[in-house]
Each structure stands twice: as C-alpha cells, then as structure tokens.
Amino acid sequence: MPSGGEESPTSMSTSDVGQKGDNSTVRDKYGKDYYQRIGKKGGTTLKEKRGSDYYRTIAQKGGHANVSKYGADHFSEMGKKGGNSTKERQDPEFYKRIGKLGGIAKRQKKAD
Helix, strand or coil: CCCCCCCCHHHCCCCCCCCCCCCHHHHHHHCCCHHHHHHHHHHHHHHHHHCHHHHHHHHHHHHHHHHHHHCHHHHHHHHHHHHHHHHHHCCCCHHHHHHHHHHHHHHHHHHC
16 A cells, blocks of 8 residues: 555556656667657557458457447437537538548549
C-alpha cells in the first residue's frame, strides 16, 4: 500500500508510464523519438509476421465488443451527432460538394 505522496501503479495514466523517473539517459543516448521508432518497428514486424488480416480480425472483435457493450442505437446516435456537428461547421454547399466527389470516386473505381 502506498504511503505519503506515492501513487499506486494502477493510478498512473498511460502518459505517466515512463515519466516517473529521469529518462534523460535514454533520450540522450537514443534520441527524443526513440520509443516512437521502436514502436513503429514492432508494429511493422508484427504486420509482416501476421499479415494485414490480423488487424482486420482484431478490429472486428473490438467493433463487436463495442456493439455488445453499447448497443447499435448508441452508434446511430453518435453518427447523428457527428453529422449535425459537421453541418454546423460547414457551409450549406458542403454536402452537395462531397456528394459529387463520392459519385466521381465510384465512377473512377469502376474504371480501374
């Protein structure tokens, strides 16, 4: 049990991880973007090892879990909120413009 001003490991956010100590040694030795670079290498290696279907599968599992947790109505409501927010931020001609672009994209895709 932590005492005084100590935090328990469960109370740390993901942004706090690795920030408690002085990580300047690693930064000085390998550069500011070291963790970003090794993370990217790990992701690339995993993609090469398992293929892109792996990511599709885990995304589907996550999507199904969210539908189970929140229900389909939740996503319908979120879509409406997003659409209304976009409508408020954009000019009245926005949907007309993007609608035409969608039609062009479909025609181009068929031509390929």
